[in-house]
Amino acid sequence: MPAPLTPAPPAPSPDALTLSRRAAALQPSLTLAITARARQLRTEGRDVCSLSAGEPDFDTPAFIRAAAAEALEAGHTRYGPVAGEPALRQAIAAKLSEENGVPTCSDQVLVTNGGKQALYNLFQVLLDPGDEVLLPAPYWLSYPEMAHLAGATVTLLPSDAATGFRLTAEQLEAAITPSSRLLVLNTPSNPTGMVLSRGELEALAAVLRRHPRLAVVCDEIYEFLLAPGHSHHSFAAVAPDLAERIFIVNGFAKGWAMTGWRLGWLAGARAVVAAASALQSQSTSNVCTFAQYGALAAITAPRDCVREMAAQFNERRALLSQGLMAIEGVQLLAPEGAFYAFPDVSAWGLDSMTLCDRLLEEVGLALVPGIAFGDDRCIRLSCAASLDTLEDGLARLRRFRTSL
Numbered sequence: 001m002p003a004p005l006t007p008a009p010p011a012p013s014p015d016a017l018t019l020s021r022r023a024a025a026l027q028p029s030l031t032l033a034i035t036a037r038a039r040q041l042r043t044e045g046r047d048v049c050s051l052s053a054g055e056p057d058f059d060t061p062a063f064i065r066a067a068a069a070e071a072l073e074a075g076h077t078r079y080g081p082v083a084g085e086p087a088l089r090q091a092i093a094a095k096l097s098e099e100n101g102v103p104t105c106s107d108q109v110l111v112t113n114g115g116k117q118a119l120y121n122l123f124q125v126l127l128d129p130g131d132e133v134l135l136p137a138p139y140w141l142s143y144p145e146m147a148h149l150a151g152a153t154v155t156l157l158p159s160d161a162a163t164g165f166r167l168t169a170e171q172l173e174a175a176i177t178p179s180s181r182l183l184v185l186n187t188p189s190n191p192t193g194m195v196l197s198r199g200e201l202e203a204l205a206a207v208l209r210r211h212p213r214l215a216v217v218c219d220e221i222y223e224f225l226l227a228p229g230h231s232h233h234s235f236a237a238v239a240p241d242l243a244e245r246i247f248i249v250n251g252f253a254k255g256w257a258m259t260g261w262r263l264g265w266l267a268g269a270r271a272v273v274a275a276a277s278a279l280q281s282q283s284t285s286n287v288c289t290f291a292q293y294g295a296l297a298a299i300t301a302p303r304d305c306v307r308e309m310a311a312q313f314n315e316r317r318a319l320l321s322q323g324l325m326a327i328e329g330v331q332l333l334a335p336e337g338a339f340y341a342f343p344d345v346s347a348w349g350l351d352s353m354t355l356c357d358r359l360l361e362e363v364g365l366a367l368v369p370g371i372a373f374g375d376d377r378c379i380r381l382s383c384a385a386s387l388d389t390l391e392d393g394l395a396r397l398r399r400f401r402t403s404l
């Protein structure tokens with residue numbers, strides 16, 4: 001019988017005693033663990049349908065691969081400037097200024113090893129022990145770990161499927177304390193698929209104007225993946241008077257199908273970006289030089305390839321949502337963006353970890369338990385899979401529901 005998904009507590013060993021408190025408290029990423037487990041079961045010959053992955057199943061578009069290959073051949077193989085190739089920083093600044101309506105200069109941009117490193121660096125340079133991060137829940141699972149690594153505490157701002165997983169201005173106002181230092185906004189959201197409207201962002205901005213010490217990080221990594229009828233608004237464009245304390249994190253992974261390239265960016269106030277760059281200079285240095293030329297080709301090209309992939313995600317998201325809503329006991333906010341569905345299945349009477357263990361064991365379906373995102377009532381399904389795979393996953397879920 002395969003081992004359950006639930007990670008075993010680390011065995012005490014003399015080595016564990018040498019770990020720092022920060023490292024000992026760290027939770028490894030459950031989504032990566034589940035994807036790896038599904039892959040392992042497949043290699044053992046099990047019939048597994050995985051809807052757990054958080055990455056596009058498309059190949060990086062050919063012109064982007066070609067640009068990186070050319071750069072490699074042209075000898076872009078050495079250390080580069082820590083903050084990124086000047087042409088790429090400039091292109092990201094131009095993208096933010098023109099496409100997102102956030103006037104940005106290239107020295108306000110740091111090229112990072114994926115959106116993850118942009119977030120990690122930002123948390124490290126903004127937060128001190130005792131500071132508080134305000135985190136709307138459900139949340140992407142790396143935010144709390146990064147906050148804790150910076151010594152900060154996390155205050156969750158909960159929401160649920162019944163109210164569309166929305167953070168309200170009243171909720172934000174009520175949660176702010178003198179220690180509140182950083183608010184995390186992720187729109188479109190992983191895992192819920194919620195997209196904040198311009199009106200909702202304006203209401204949040206009104207609260208922030210009353211609390212000048214509170215900074216905001218906007219994780220916009222799913223900006224291109226929007227269901228019909230929804231638009232992405234950069235918070236700094238909606239509230240330009242707050243731009244000095246709004247930090248944008250974004251990257252190439254989701255929109256351009258470049259997960260393995262590890263390319264993202266942080267943009268915002270010069271002094272903070274410079275501090276994040278100094279941190280990067282003492283940790284990882286520049287992102288792979290020739291890969292940055294692939295990113296440059298991607299970001300300066302028309303968005304045709306991005307739109308084509310986004311259209312496919314729309315078709316899949318719609319299929320997944322309709323299929324889920326037709327299953328008994330499933331409550332779903334029809335996802336407005338990103339490529340996930342996050343249904344509340346608490347009516348089935350199982351906690352999310354037990355449910356995902358049993359789904360994998362009994363019908364060979366790999367999903368991520370909602371507890372990883374701070375909501376034990378839900379499960380996360382990814383639609384970064386073909387229509388056939390989605391149909392297969394839905395059929396397995398229905399079979400499991402019937403067997404309960």
Ligand SMILES: Cc1ncc(COP(=O)(O)O)c(C=O)c1O
Pocket residue numbers: 054113114115116117140186189190219221250251252253259262263264
């Ligand atoms: C909300 C969110 N932010 C950031 C990231 C990190 O992306 P990257 O691969 O660019 O580090 C992810 C990846 O899953 C994500 O879902």
